[in-house]
C-alpha cells in the first residue's frame with residue numbers, strides 16, 4: 315500500500331503530500347538530494363512511509379532562513395500579543411486534529427492510542443501555556459546609586475536548533491518550539507529519523523497558522539547529517555536536545571565553536587521508593603505505571619524499585635500478579651494497555667539487558683521474552699519484565715535500559731534507601747511512597763534529582779521545571795524556567811545626569 319493510502323486510512327491524514335519534504339523559510343521544499351528514509355510501524359514491522367532526508371545543504375538553508383528571520387526582527391519585534399495569538403491559534407489547530415495526530419503517533423511510535431491522545435492533549439496545553447507566558451515578560455529593576463537607573467530585561471537568544479527523540483515525538487516538539495517561539499527566537503526542529511510523522515503533520519498546521527517566513531523550520535534527517543550541522547554551526551545560538559546521554563555528551567563537545575547555549579534533557583535510572591507504611595494499593599499501582607507506561611521508554615521511568623524489606627516478598631508477589639495481567643498489543647487496538655517498542659534496535663537493546671540481568675545473578679520473576687503470537691508476530695513487542703534481588707551496583711541497576719524492565723532492590727532503613735537511590739550517575743526523577751509526611755519531606759530533600767514525587771509518579775506539571783541533576787542533563791524545560799532558557803539577560807543602565815567622567819585631565 316502506498317504511504318499516502320496507508321496514512322490516509324490509518325491516520326485519516328487526508329492529504330499527506332508533504333511527507334517527503336522539508337519545511338524551510340515558510341515553504342515545503344523537496345530535499346536537495348532526493349533521498350528518503352523508510353518509516354516503520356513498529357507494531358507491524360512494516361514500512362508505512364518514506365520521509366525526505368535533509369542533506370547538510372538543506373540544513374544550511376534552514377539555518378540561513380532562521381538566521382535572517384531573527385536578524386531582521388520579524389519575530390522578536392512582533393508584539394508579544396501577536397506571538398501569543400499565533401501560538402494559541404496553533405494550539406487550537408492541534409486540538410482540532412487530536413484524533414488524527416494521535417493515530418499517526420501510534421502507527422509510527424507503537425504507543426497505545428490512549429497514550430498518544432494524552433500526548434496530544436499535553437502538546438495543546440504546552441502551546442497554550444507559553445502563548446500566555448509570551449505576554450508576561452519578567453524584567454527586574456534594582457536600586458542603583460544616583461544618578462543611575464538600572465533594569466534587567468530578557469531577550470531572545472536567537473536561532474535555536476532543537477533536536478528531539480522518538481519516545482514522545484509530538485510532545486517533545488511542543489516542549490521545544492512553544493517556549494522558544496514565545497520568547498521571540500527562531501527555530502529549526504530536527505525530529506528523530508525514527509518518528510518524524512507527527513512533526514510533519516504539526517508543520518502543516520504551523521503553515522496554516524502563518525508564522526512569518528523563516529521563523530520556524532523543519533529538517534528531517536539523521537543525527538549526523540541533519541542534527542550535527544545544527545550543533546556545529548556558528549550561526550546557531552542555542553541547541554536544545556532531548557535524547558540519550560552519549561549523544562548529549564557528543565553534542566556538548568561539538569557545540570563549543572561559538573560557545574552556543576546548550577540545554578540537554580538526557581537519560582535516567584529513577585528510583586521509586588516504597589516504604590512499608592505506604593498506602594499499599596496506590597504504591598502497587600504506581601510501581602507498575604512508573605515503569606510500564608509508554609512501554610518503559612520514558613526518561614523518568616521508575617526503573618529502580620526500592621522496596622522496604624518488611625513488605626518485600628508480598629509486594630513482589632502482588633506486583634507480578636498485576637503485571638502479568640497487562641494487555642500488550644497493537645496500540646490501535648483499544649484493549650491494548652502497553653504497545654510495542656519503537657524499533658527493532660530498541661528491542662535488541664532491551665533483550666540484551668535482560669540477558670545481562672540473568673548473568674549478573676538477578677532473579678527474573680516476570681516476563682523477559684519477545685511476544686510473537688496473536689497478531690504480534692512481526693512487531694517489536696516484549697513482555698513487561700521484572701527482576702528481583704538486583705544488586706545496586708550491577709549494570710541493570712546502573713544503566714538506562716529504556717524499556718519495560720523493572721529492577722527491584724530491597725532496603726532496610728531510610729538511610730539505606732537514600733544511599734541506593736543516589737548511587738547513580740543519573741538524577742532526573744524519584745518517587746517516594748509513605749504515609750509519614752516528615753519522612754517523605756526528608757527523603758525528597760535528600761535525593762539528588764530534578765523532580766521528586768511523593769505518593770504519585772509521572773505527574774508532569776507544565777508550570778514546573780523539568781530536567782535533571784548529574785548526567786541527566788543541563789538546564790530545565792517547562793514553566794518560566796523553560797522560557798528563561800530561551801532568553802539572554804541584559805542589564806540596561808541609564809544615567810539621569812549626562813556629564814563627562816572627568817577621569818582624565820585633558
Ligand code: TXE
Pocket residue numbers: 477478479480481504505506507535536537538540541542545556557558559561562564565579580581612613663714715716
Ligand atoms: O537516541 P539519540 P537513540 C536513550 C535511551 C535509548 C538511547 C539511544 O536509553 O536507548 O538513548 O536512543 C539525534 N548530533 N534515550 O540512539 O541518538 C537523533 O537523530 C546531533 C533517552 O535513538 O540520543 C535524534 O533526533 N543529533 C531519551 C536525537 O538525537 C544527533 C529519549 C535522539 O537520538 C546526533 C531517547 C548527533 N551526533 C533515547 N546523533 C530521553 N531522554 O527521553 C543522534 N542525534
